[in-house]
Amino acid sequence: MIFESLKPQILQIVSSKENTVDERLLDICKLLEKNISYYNWVGFYFRNGNKEELILGPYVGAPTDHTVIPFGKGICGQVAVSNKNFVVPDVSAQDNYIACSITVKAEIVIPVFVDGKNMGQIDIDSNTPNPFTEADERFLEFVCENVATIL
Known part of the structure; x- marks a missing residue:
């Protein structure tokens, strides 16, 4: 399975101390987007200090206007509140969805916890349904x- 073959590369990127945190996060985005055919946009959002909003971190894919997302808004904003994974097989069926591109059909968002606190998330859009x-x-x-260990 592709995921098992990518795990050692993730560990190598994370442990690469000669690169900044943002460079390592971008390398993870590039690795995932390149190797998993249905990962069409891969990026990180992080909590903006004590504000109840997320700010866009490193990403690969089409440019997005959604550089700041209030908690509760869209899939990413909902994950910031729920602290739970959110898998959306069909974005058109979601009422609280922020459209980044008309080509996006599905989205998955997984939170990043540091010392038990939701500090951000990885967000992946797919142009493939479900x-x-x-x-x-x-x-x-x-x-x-693993990302949590370098934040």
Whole structure:
């Protein structure tokens, strides 16, 4: 399975101390987008200090106007409040969805916890309808657990 083959590369990127945190996060985005065919936009959002909003971090994919997302707004904003994974098989069926592109069909957002606190999340958009499985969730949880070690 592709996820198992990517895990050592994730660990290598995270442990690469010669790169800044943002460079390592961008390298993770590039790795995922390049190797998983249905990951069409991969990025990180992080809590903006004590404000109840997320700010866009490193990402790969089409440019987005959504650089600041209030808590509760869209899928990312909902994850900031719920502290739970959110898998959206069909974005058109979501009332509280922020459209980044008309090509996006599905989205998965997994929180990043540092010392038990939700500090951000990885956000992945797919142009493929309903592509995400439990294997994606488990793999992305692994990614987020390792990202947490460098935040």
